[in-house]
Amino acid sequence: MSDETGSHTDVPENLPSGRGGHGDEVAKPNPFANPGLPPHEHRRQDIDDKAAKHSERVVAGLFTLSMLGTIAFIACFVIFPVDKIVYIFPFGHVSALNFSLGLTLAVALTGIGAGAVHWARTLMADEEIADERHRIDADDELRENVRQQWITGAKESGFGRRKLIRNTMMGALTMVPLAGLVILRDLGPLPEKKLDHTLWAKGKQLINSNTNQPLRPEDVVVGSLTFAQPDGLEESQDDFQQQIAKAALMIIRLKPEDIKDKRELDWSHQGIVAFSKICTHVGCPISLYEQQTHHVLCPCHQSTFDLSDGARVLFGPAGHPLPQLRISVNSQGNLIALGDFEEPVGPAFWERS
Numbered sequence: 001m002s003d004e005t006g007s008h009t010d011v012p013e014n015l016p017s018g019r020g021g022h023g024d025e026v027a028k029p030n031p032f033a034n035p036g037l038p039p040h041e042h043r044r045q046d047i048d049d050k051a052a053k054h055s056e057r058v059v060a061g062l063f064t065l066s067m068l069g070t071i072a073f074i075a076c077f078v079i080f081p082v083d084k085i086v087y088i089f090p091f092g093h094v095s096a097l098n099f100s101l102g103l104t105l106a107v108a109l110t111g112i113g114a115g116a117v118h119w120a121r122t123l124m125a126d127e128e129i130a131d132e133r134h135r136i137d138a139d140d141e142l143r144e145n146v147r148q149q150w151i152t153g154a155k156e157s158g159f160g161r162r163k164l165i166r167n168t169m170m171g172a173l174t175m176v177p178l179a180g181l182v183i184l185r186d187l188g189p190l191p192e193k194k195l196d197h198t199l200w201a202k203g204k205q206l207i208n209s210n211t212n213q214p215l216r217p218e219d220v221v222v223g224s225l226t227f228a229q230p231d232g233l234e235e236s237q238d239d240f241q242q243q244i245a246k247a248a249l250m251i252i253r254l255k256p257e258d259i260k261d262k263r264e265l266d267w268s269h270q271g272i273v274a275f276s277k278i279c280t281h282v283g284c285p286i287s288l289y290e291q292q293t294h295h296v297l298c299p300c301h302q303s304t305f306d307l308s309d310g311a312r313v314l315f316g317p318a319g320h321p322l323p324q325l326r327i328s329v330n331s332q333g334n335l336i337a338l339g340d341f342e343e344p345v346g347p348a349f350w351e352r353s
């Protein structure tokens with residue numbers, strides 16, 4: 001190509017030398033050249049049968065350790081009671097069951113992991129292979145190639161030949177899931193009818209949870225929220241938490257004309273109504289009372305119940321009204337229950353009962 005100046009190139013004159021002329025290009029080293037693989041270095045185990053045998057025993061030992069860890073896990077689960085507390089330095093006082101389960105499961109899993117890593121690092125073939133990029137779909141030749149490589153890899157890993165490693169590894173892998181299986185025991189036993197009943201029964205006095213004294217109608221004033229529990233339930237009892245979780249009550253006084261639900265009115269005493277304190281969503285204790293509207297709010301997920309209308313759900317995820325307890329007074333003028341709740345209290349157990 002030529003122009004009117006007679007030059008034989010159309011490259012601008014201000015380009016650096018070597019870019020525009022003929023025959024003056026300088027060969028530069030390629031900064032992205034493939035450095036290739038470093039020369040392979042044999043490990044001791046590759047050239048020394050004794051060292052290979054030693055590594056094999058170490059790997060088998062680690063898998064065996066894993067099996068022992070699993071057996072110890074199951075043994076600890078059976079031996080230690082849930083409430084056993086022990087002192088372990090430097091952790092202090094810890095649950096013997098949780099500590100032993102954590103420790104033994106760690107041994108079982110670490111044994112498998114360490115065994116596999118040691119096997120790969122010392123006994124499996126460690127020569128690096130460059131795998132060129134290729135089309136995603138493999139042709140028959142490539143498939144056959146891969147198949148052969150897989151067979152070679154399996155042979156080189158010694159999986160078939162090193163029976164001690166293979167068998168102990170299979171044993172460890174088979175046993176580890178047992179640890180998960182045995183703890184399924186904690187899903188049982190089924191509660192049967194235990195959740196259907198509480199300590200409330202006909203004639204049982206309502207005890208103020210704050211003062212520990214029998215509740216009298218005059219103690220419950222309009223606008224207040226009082227918590228109550230069944231007479232005879234003491235904090236020192238072993239099953240106190242289980243029982244109070246079912247029997248806790250909220251007591252409020254409403255003007256009888258404000259009560260919209262007929263059954264609620266029939267089950268009240270001079271406008272005093274008693275409802276379960278346990279939220280019917282997932283069982284949080286309800287504690288927020290709005291005296292103007294007679295609404296109670298569960299602090300966990302904001303379910304809101306209208307205590308002037310059978311504790312029906314106004315808002316939130318709770319699926320059922322709060323169960324009401326039928327109350328009256330005894331000859332001493334103390335508030336008493338006239339029976340147990342008619343519905344199971346708490347989370348949506350109703351669907352299953």
Ligand code: FES
Pocket residue numbers: 279280281282283284298299300301302303316317318
């Ligand atoms: S437990 Fe009360 S709203 Fe979820």
